[in-house]
Amino acid sequence: MYFVPMLNLNDLILFATAVEHGGFAAASRRLGVPKSTISKRVAALEEELGVRLIHRTSRSFVLTDTGRDFHEHARAALIETEAAENAVRRRVAEPSGNVRITCGVPTAQDYLAEHLPALARAYPRLHVQLDVSDRRVDLVQEGYDIGVRSHFAPLPDSGLIQRQAFVETIVLVAAPAYLAERGEPQHPRELALHDGLLTGMAGNTLWTLSDDSGQRVEVEPHPRMTANEGRVLRAATVAGLGITVLPERMCRGELEDGRLRRVLPAWNAGRVTTTLVMPHRRGQLPSVRATVEFLIECFSKM
Known part of the structure; x- marks a missing residue:
């Protein structure tokens, strides 16, 4: 097996540029290469081909017939080379392949569901695989690219890349009918006289509230219902069973159409942060970076 020597592509570029610029x-001047270098490389090209491509004197620069034919094909070859390079660069630049995302059920329902179709339209060569589960997921061991995590306290330093997506205030809400029947509390202490729809385990009945001044107070409403799923609490609140605390966006529609009202609007029950986390190596992939930037842009408009 042997290889046929190929012409130097740089020599073709120097020759074609000299022809096209006279x-x-x-x-x-065009390439920023010394004139003597261009002259020597074109002479070497002619020697390699065994033909004269240019008749040149101190006053003239004229292509031979062979030179004209060679320039036509050389220029076509350079165009195809540029097109091949651009095709590769486009493929590298355009996100493609699989991106595995894991998140909890509320995050999928309330945040990702409306944005993933737009992501798919923006990057048609991207295949998003979303695993919705409330179990604890090890991104590295299980091969996930992105984890979407909602949390009240800062995430531990786990060696993962972290990108904060958004922060939501947790507000107190109740149905107008409930407030009309039981009265509207004017201070957090009065919540002890009200029915509370509680989040999490049945043993946790305290709400820690704070206002803009930094004042904090713990209150304990009467536990009427406990659930670890926000939509269940939202539906129970709309039904008039009591007062609950929810991320503001989760109940924004009900607040806007009047099915729910803010209770003690100067107070909140904390803030929940949503963060995108990625293993370091996976986070460097163009497909993963593009997905993260797209989602963060979407979340910033919520």
């Missing part, structure tokens, strides 16, 4: 001096 001489070595003009090509030198």
Whole structure:
């Protein structure tokens, strides 16, 4: 097996530029390459081909017939080379392949569901695989690219890349009918006289509230219902069973159409942060970076 020697692509570029700009001096100015270098490389090209491509004197620069034919094909080859390079760069630049995302059920329902179709339209060569589960997921061991995590306290330093997506205030809400029947509390202490729809385990009945001044107070409403799923609490609150605390966006529609009202609007029950986390190596992939930037842009408009 043997290889046929190929022409130097750089020599083709120097030759074509000299032809298209009318001489070595003009090509030198165009490319920033010394005139003598261009002249020597074109001479070497002619020697390699065994033909004269250019009749040149101190006053003239004229292609031979063979030179004209060679320039036509050389220029076509350079165009195809540029097109091949651009095709590769486009493929590298355009996100493609699989991106595995894991998140909890509320995050999928309330945040990702409306944005993933737009992501798919923006990057048609991207295949998003969303695993919705409330179990604890090890991104590295299980091969996930992105984890979407909602949390009240800062995430531990786990060696993962972290990108904060958004922060939501947790507000107190109740149905107008409930407030009309039981009265509207004017201070957090009065919540002890009200029915509370509680989040999490049945043993946790305290709400820690704070206001803009930094004042904090713990209150304990009468536990009427406990659930670890926000939509269940939202539906129970709309039904008039009591007062609950929810991320503001989760109940924004009900607040806007009047099915729910803010209770003690100067107070809140904390804030929940949603963060995108990625293993370091996976986070460097163009497909993963593009997905993260797209989602963060979407979340910033919520």
